[in-house]
Amino acid sequence: MPELLRARAADQPDRTAIMTPGGRSLTFGAWDRRSDAVARALLDRGVRRGEPVALSFDGGDWPEFAIACLGVQKAGGAVLPLPTGLPPAQADGLRATAGARLTLTGLDGLEPFGARPPDVRIDPEDLAQIVFTSGTTGTPKAVAASHANLAYGYRPHPRVRPYAHSRLFAHAFPIGTNAAQMMLMDTLTAHPAALALPFFDAARFCALVDEHRVGTVFLVPPMAAELLRSGAHRGHDLSSVLLVSSSAAALPPATALELTRVFPAATVVNCYISTESAPARTAMIVDPRRPGSLGAPADPRDLRILRSDGEAAAPGEVGEVWLRCPAPPRSYLGEERSDVFRDGWVRMGDLGRLDDDGHLHLTDRESDVIKCGGLKVSTVQVEAALHEHPAVVEAAVVGLPHPVMGAVVGAAVRTAEPVTAPRLKRFLADRLARHERPVRIAFVDDFPRTTTGKILKPRVRELLAEVRNHETTSDPSPA
Known part of the structure; x- marks a missing residue:
């Protein structure tokens, strides 16, 4: 050098x-x-x-x-x-x-x-x-x-x-x-x-x-x-x-x-x-x-x-x-x-x-794949679907423990304008299979991050574990 x-x-x-x-x-x-x-x-x-x-x-x-x-x-x-x-x-x-x-x-x-x-x-x-x-x-x-x-x-x-x-x-x-x-x-x-x-x-x-x-x-x-x-x-x-x-x-x-x-x-x-x-x-x-x-x-x-x-x-x-x-x-x-x-x-x-033309498609981090029952869920795919909503600025998806399924999908999102969890769920219904849809959604003003700005997924998982009501909303008004 x-x-x-x-x-x-x-x-x-x-x-x-x-x-x-x-x-x-x-x-x-x-x-x-x-x-x-x-x-x-x-x-x-x-x-x-x-x-x-x-x-x-x-x-x-x-x-x-x-x-x-x-x-x-x-x-x-x-x-x-x-x-x-x-x-x-x-x-x-x-x-x-x-x-x-x-x-x-x-x-x-x-x-x-x-x-x-x-x-x-x-x-x-x-x-x-x-x-x-x-x-x-x-x-x-x-x-x-x-x-x-x-x-x-x-x-x-x-x-x-x-x-x-x-x-x-x-x-x-x-x-x-x-x-x-x-x-x-x-x-x-x-x-x-x-x-x-x-x-x-x-x-x-x-x-x-x-x-x-x-x-x-x-x-x-x-x-x-x-x-x-x-x-x-x-x-x-x-x-x-x-x-x-x-x-x-x-x-x-x-x-x-x-x-x-x-x-x-x-x-x-x-x-x-x-x-x-x-x-x-x-x-x-x-x-x-x-x-x-x-x-x-x-x-x-x-x-x-x-x-x-x-x-x-x-x-x-x-x-x-x-x-x-x-x-x-x-x-x-x-x-x-x-x-x-x-x-x-x-x-x-x-x-x-x-794909057939040699283009790379990422499906997930190895450590982030959610195993829901006998099916695997790509957090990258769920996050991509959330980003398609016009109000969503950032999204982080993690697996949450479940006594029957092993794990289910949870999501934390940062939005540019108020939106409710039911509205987001209806938006995702046409984009994701049932086992891919978040059962718990939390809204955050910002995410816990590394020095490079990456979202700390373990902290997101802790946040969602505290969210007992999956109807959590970024808008206090009714959906």
Whole structure:
């Protein structure tokens, strides 16, 4: 990674790499010089090769974070980005798991005047980064990535730089997430500068896209849902956007189709990736003719569906989704063996199927499938049906224990306007089979979330367990 920065700084020292809404900016030349100084200061403090160094920066400190990140790596260390606003006890737990003895919260005292570049030899297989998974279904796991993994596919002097249609690309990903670290990698080699927002606010986001004529925007599904719910797009000109990329989870079909209308000039892409699989991903263009599909991968050989016996599933047959990672793979820190990483393939934790044309359809997370009597219910399918209701902004579906059926369907929804559970049930009656319909519905102002904005399903299950009356409503008036 340091070589990518040095090459860019040599080619375009005065070109802006990162800017913030508050007016701060960082050029490639300054990024290179200042990270050299940080690296030298860290070496003076005894940072060893491969040693994790925690970075705890506010969301508005993207330029400083970028300098610290490359400074740690130039010193031979590994970056541990901590999520913004993490409670101290949780931050301590992540540092302890990663083995980080040093934590940087700023650059004060790390940039001595005239510091010489560090003389550290970095091997491509050296540990470069530790990122924790979102922990939507359990305890977050530490995922280790080497320089060879992070820099795979990037070139110091590419013939055409990524996102060449843009002057700026915009995102509001929290610093401690895998999505944010991928944005930092893109910044090193992409044509546009990164407009990095400290947090996502739909009105502010749309205003900045309009003001700066942003050409590429990066979102996650909760951000897309909030943008659409807020109506902020109606007051701004978003015609400059030619690419909308959503990652971290699959966009609900209704949300994906609405994005194509809100950004009429843009190609909308579902980027199917996980913290474990990066840089392997499938960038799937949203096709209005196939609203239930994520799309088809650029190379069909990099995606496969396996049955429970390990054999390839036939078209239309549901199985485990695996992605091939051509780069040196990631691993769980401290674990030599894992059923997630296998011979260059990464198990995504999703169940899905391929149609006859090779388009991927996700049916559920393996851990989320509801077994109702002798039938299986896809929470993804139920959530997609809920999203089709015009009042529903977000939905989370979970299985609830039942003494006879084993489990039944429960749903929590966030709405843009009042609606009752009976009305939602009548809406779903034409879209879902009887065993798929929620027997209990709760309405929430917001969901418990991970730092990446993903909904915490275990907390939703706890919420629904407290809802005894399935006629719960978001509208106090009679149905």
